[in-house]
Amino acid sequence: MGWTTRNMKVLVTGGGGFLGSAICRQLRARDAQVIAYQRSDSAQLQKIGVNVVRGDIANTALIADALQGVDAVIHTAAKAGIWGAYDEYHRPNVAGTENVIAACRRNGIHSLVFTSSPSVVHSGGDIEGGDESLPYPEHFSSPYPATKALAEQRVMAADGQGLRTVSLRPHLIWGPGDNHLLPRLVARAKSGKLKLPAPEKLIDAVYIDNAAGSHLLALDCLQSNPVAVGGKTYFISNDEPISHRQIIGGLLKAAGVEVEIQPISPRLVIAAATALEGIWRGLHLASEPPVTRFAAEHLSTAHWFDISAAKRDLGYAAEISIKQGLEQLRLSLTD
Secondary structure (H helix, E strand, C coil), X not given: CCCCCCCCEEEEECCCCHHHHXXXXXXXXXXXXXXXXXXXXXXXXXXXXXXXXXXXXXXXXXXXXXXXXXXXXXXXXXXXXXXXXXXXXXXXXXXXXXXXXXXXXXXXXXXXXXXXXXXXXXXXXXXXXXXXXXXXCCCCCCHHHHHHHHXXXXXXHCCECCEEEEEEEECCXXXXXXCCHHHHHHHHXXXXXXXXXXXXXXECCEEHHHHHHHHHHHHHHHHHCHHHHCCEEEEECCCCCEEHHHHHHHHHHHCCCCCEEEECXXXXXXXXXXXXXXXXXXXXXXXXXXXXXXHHHXXXXXXXXXXXXXXXXXXXXXXXXXXXXXXXXXXXXXC
């Protein structure tokens, strides 16, 4: 595609996060002017020429001011997690996204790429080769997918009247710099054993650089062919369905952790999660239960997707394979 980011000014919400910082680096590699809008400072981003603006996306005035003079927005900022009060997720994920959309319109910005999640279509059962026609479930087991689904719908509905939007659903992002998934896995595997309810079921995963690159492709397409992609949602993965055992074992091995993965009954895990959530809510405990229903359902099911639409419309292809990515992760952790 012929679009170049040179001389474009792109604001990345959540630019200091795992995905956001990778997007910022790729944009800078293409000579774009980049603003990272985030709650904390980042010397690493500033070193590569990113202008860091501190602010909360739930603050209407701050985000509107930050978007002045911007050409395009990549909106990755969100509250992630598998446990917590609904309002704690709704404010950044839904209200924050509404603020970004309103600020885009106020400042005459024509392109918005939104980071969603495949969990917005997970209803508790297996998904094998599902595509973008999958419906939203009637009920969610966690406030994270519930609020991300609402935010995604807001973004899709905003397409038109001068603003074109694309929503991406990258699945299980991993790689160097991950401060969420890998640390949790390492903590759970300290004993040398890890119990999984469905270790052989297949899931999707996506290496960080591939996930970040898909956002640049989406932004590219919003410039070159907005009619083809505007208002659409796309699954993003490495296009290599892999078992829970293989990806979790591979990530832990890259981190220098050898673990024995043992099967456990999915029904038992989901029942235990349901009971624990009831206890935690009943006692108003602030901590996270040892296992949640959201985690239990995802670990007990297959969930991999047909990414033909992203290949066709965005020209997406995973440039770094899972094998290559695991080696990159290992090297990053042994430096």
